[in-house]
Amino acid sequence: MTESSLASTATPDRDVPPLLSVSGVRKTYAGTGGGASTVAIDDLTFTVDKGEFVVIVGPSGCGKTTLLRCLSGLLAPTSGTVEFDGRTVAGVQAGLGVVFQEYTRSLMPWLSVRANVELGLHRLPKAERREQAERSLRHVGLVEFGDRYPWQLSGGMQQRVAIARAISADPRLLMMDEPFASVDAQTRTSLESMVLDLWVEAGWTGLLVTHDIDEAIFMADRVLVLSQRPSRVIEAIDIVLDRPRDQLETRASPEFQEYRRRITALIGQH
Numbered sequence: 001m002t003e004s005s006l007a008s009t010a011t012p013d014r015d016v017p018p019l020l021s022v023s024g025v026r027k028t029y030a031g032t033g034g035g036a037s038t039v040a041i042d043d044l045t046f047t048v049d050k051g052e053f054v055v056i057v058g059p060s061g062c063g064k065t066t067l068l069r070c071l072s073g074l075l076a077p078t079s080g081t082v083e084f085d086g087r088t089v090a091g092v093q094a095g096l097g098v099v100f101q102e103y104t105r106s107l108m109p110w111l112s113v114r115a116n117v118e119l120g121l122h123r124l125p126k127a128e129r130r131e132q133a134e135r136s137l138r139h140v141g142l143v144e145f146g147d148r149y150p151w152q153l154s155g156g157m158q159q160r161v162a163i164a165r166a167i168s169a170d171p172r173l174l175m176m177d178e179p180f181a182s183v184d185a186q187t188r189t190s191l192e193s194m195v196l197d198l199w200v201e202a203g204w205t206g207l208l209v210t211h212d213i214d215e216a217i218f219m220a221d222r223v224l225v226l227s228q229r230p231s232r233v234i235e236a237i238d239i240v241l242d243r244p245r246d247q248l249e250t251r252a253s254p255e256f257q258e259y260r261r262r263i264t265a266l267i268g269q270h
């Protein structure tokens, strides 16, 4: 699949209740050995509509990973609520896929690529599990690498395996925490385009966190700009750029430059 091979059909559906509702979420980490506690995120409120691709951008250390862990049920917020499809998130939730930055820690080195993808499908009978894993690997262009081990693949390919695992169970919402931060620049742009193609094709809702402003604009329907820690949403910006987006043309457009100027200024002021 190439970045421009698919026409964009995924459009947010704002006539139905939001798929994800985040209300007044705050997370404080207790200090160790009598030290001061850390307020990582403070009173975060926003929604994500079905079919949207929302990107959260904020400075390093502002609490993005903490937020994503709270949203995915891996961490309990200190206060506030997270609702996914109308139900309060508490613990790991069916229908939610997560991709982390560090693929070397999320993939099992002693399992083949195929077996790593099948890990997300353990509830299915074996034949179905195999079929769905193959389908996911095909979607990320790695079907012929199923018998290899993760350490036999490049970093970008390993992250594609992690993405294949996350999408294999047909999530309704795919959350991604700096998924392209550990790969080289060229691989990064091709992974960005691949994820957008998958989003259009499969119709899940996307929520990505990054500190890369250009990446945020390139990917998003809407960018939520976070302040320095303790983070809160400074502004939500609708990104009105045609899809499918092209890595060269879209980024060179005057509108893209204007979004970049605006978001850079916002982050600099807070």
Ligand SMILES: Nc1ncnc2c1ncn2[C@@H]1O[C@H](COP(=O)(O)OP(=O)(O)OP(=O)(O)O)[C@@H](O)[C@H]1O
Binding pocket: 029, 030, 038, 039, 040, 059, 060, 061, 062, 063, 064, 065, 066, 067, 211, 229
């Ligand atoms: N388990 C923890 N215990 C205590 N403090 C933590 C813990 N995890 C994160 N923090 C603190 O919370 C703050 C936010 O961290 P977090 O990793 O969520 O930020 P981030 O925006 O994802 O950072 P980066 O952009 O560098 O990845 C930081 O000050 C961090 O030191």
